[in-house]
């Protein structure tokens with residue numbers, strides 16, 4: 392069958408999407424087009440990321456976003472590039488972005504899809520040339536196509552995602568996504584301007600020896616988490632914390648590991664945002680045989696109550712997510 396062909400390396404993203412479209416759900420071709428639009432924007436952001444220091448687009452933009460964070464110029468540029476690609480692509484009716492307070496209504500009477508996006512993840516790393524990323528979730532709108540956008544269109548539980556993925560602007564640039572039929576990774580060849588299938592059917596190790604948590608806030612962690620981290624040290628696990636969720640998540644997915652951004656006394660819901668960080672990576676995690684919770688429940692089951700709501704995030708190898716939950720239950 393043709394999908395067998397899809398797993399031979401050397402397949403471009405476009406070809407892969409076409410093969411998959413014939414085999415799977417998005418026969419209409421609209422989701423395929425939306426994925427292509429996202430890939431196009433990521434190529435543009437990749438180029439700008441790679442020359443940030445030269446084009447004077449590093450540093451702060453001079454405004455604060457709804458998160459209370461000082462926006463970086465590349466946050467704003469990436470946001471504009473993805474907005475433009477999604478509105479020109481014609482498949483999207485509404486966008487929720489980390490960098491915009493309100494829902495962006497694209498006034499697109501035929502758009503079937505809603506996108507939640509973190510246009511630039513790991514902003515604190517832009518100026519120091521460390522890997523950064525983009526994270527996106529795709530939903531089908533709930534209310535009738537062509538009718539005014541309603542809040543239920545943009546505040547759906549993660550389990551409703553029809554696709555999700557991330558771009559990692561790292562030592563190489565990769566696009567990793569799922570449409571609910573497994574996870575596939577593509578590596579960008581800048582000289583050709585194409586993403587090529589490099590990581591077919593990604594599966595996460597069930598266990599791992601890498602833990603990613605910002606131990607600078609250790610004193611604010613609950614006792615269960617503290618004892619789990621002490622156990623990691625006793626076992627001499629590797630501590631790896633990049634400060635870019637996409638990069639930590641991608642490494643843990645490939646090698647086995649856990650990323651934790653817990654609730655703390657200062658941040659009772661942690662820092663990471665449900666709609667455009669946790670949900671997208673939780674869908675990828677589960678599709679790759681890994682796990683994602685808020686410490687108590689599956690991320691994908693959380694019913695959103697506000698656009699930019701935060702959630703604690705425990706994501707990575709199943710055995711590690713389960714073990715830290717055990718420590719927290721026992722303490």
Ligand code: AHG
Nearest residue numbers: 509511512513514515605634635636
């Ligand atoms: P963003 O740059 O999109 O605001 O996200 C940053 C997130 C995540 O990428 C990273 O793992 C985490 O913030 C780092 O937070 P701390 O600096 O508090 O550890």
Ligand code: MN
Nearest residue numbers: 458460489514
């Ligand atoms: Mn931010």
Ligand code: MN
Nearest residue numbers: 509512513668
């Ligand atoms: Mn982020």
Ligand code: MN
Nearest residue numbers: 489509511512
């Ligand atoms: Mn961001």
